[in-house]
Amino acid sequence: MLENLEEYILKHSTPEPDYLQEIERETYVHIYNARMISGRLQGRLLALLSKMIQPQLILEIGTFTGYSALCLAEGLTGENAKMITIEKNDELEQIIRHNLARSPLGEKVHLMVGDALQILPAMTDVFDLIFMDGDKCEYEAYYHLIFPLLKRGGWLLADNTLWDGHIIDEKYDKDKQTVGLRTFNDMLAKDERVEQLILPLRDGLTIVHKK
Numbered sequence: 001m002l003e004n005l006e007e008y009i010l011k012h013s014t015p016e017p018d019y020l021q022e023i024e025r026e027t028y029v030h031i032y033n034a035r036m037i038s039g040r041l042q043g044r045l046l047a048l049l050s051k052m053i054q055p056q057l058i059l060e061i062g063t064f065t066g067y068s069a070l071c072l073a074e075g076l077t078g079e080n081a082k083m084i085t086i087e088k089n090d091e092l093e094q095i096i097r098h099n100l101a102r103s104p105l106g107e108k109v110h111l112m113v114g115d116a117l118q119i120l121p122a123m124t125d126v127f128d129l130i131f132m133d134g135d136k137c138e139y140e141a142y143y144h145l146i147f148p149l150l151k152r153g154g155w156l157l158a159d160n161t162l163w164d165g166h167i168i169d170e171k172y173d174k175d176k177q178t179v180g181l182r183t184f185n186d187m188l189a190k191d192e193r194v195e196q197l198i199l200p201l202r203d204g205l206t207i208v209h210k211k
């Protein structure tokens, strides 16, 4: 039933550009753990949210093969609007650069290869939109580092916050990623500097607005 619904949703939603279809297909053929890719449904949501927000500066933690970066870049308008995306796995660098070059939007995306936990403390830019999609055990640490970098009135999107439902399943009490995500969700729920909603799309996407 849910699979049929997803099929229906995709049939009645705007298709993704061809280059994104190719990136998704090649990621599934060549890259280990390909299911980490955002994919069409979430990708189109990221693109639409970015178009609504009209950011001048976007930050992403966790580039993987560049799919979500190119979706978010669809909302960049104006000559100076740009995006910074950070990826820790240097083995992905070549494929990310190759994938970004498949779209004219790739020129607006600046890739930084390294650990976000090392890179973020030295950053001074102020972002309109941040997409958090790195290591699930590190979400709380990312949050503390990015909070001062997020503009007032800015938006944070945090991916996988329902973690396949494990978040409420006690069988996963000792699973590091589940524990990391629960810590992040609990912390966010208590943070009065923001308002937020966990959207039950795919694996859970939290939308956070900095007051």
Ligand SMILES: C[S@@+](CC[C@H](N)C(=O)[O-])C[C@H]1O[C@@H](n2cnc3c(N)ncnc32)[C@H](O)[C@@H]1O
Binding pocket: 036, 037, 038, 039, 061, 062, 063, 064, 065, 066, 067, 068, 069, 086, 087, 088, 089, 114, 115, 116, 117, 133, 134, 135, 138
């Ligand atoms: C879920 S995947 C990202 C998927 C991608 N955003 C997309 O939607 O197609 C997570 C990525 O975060 C990277 N990563 C994990 N920890 C990181 C860190 N501390 N700094 C930067 N990247 C990190 C991993 O190497 C992996 O490529």
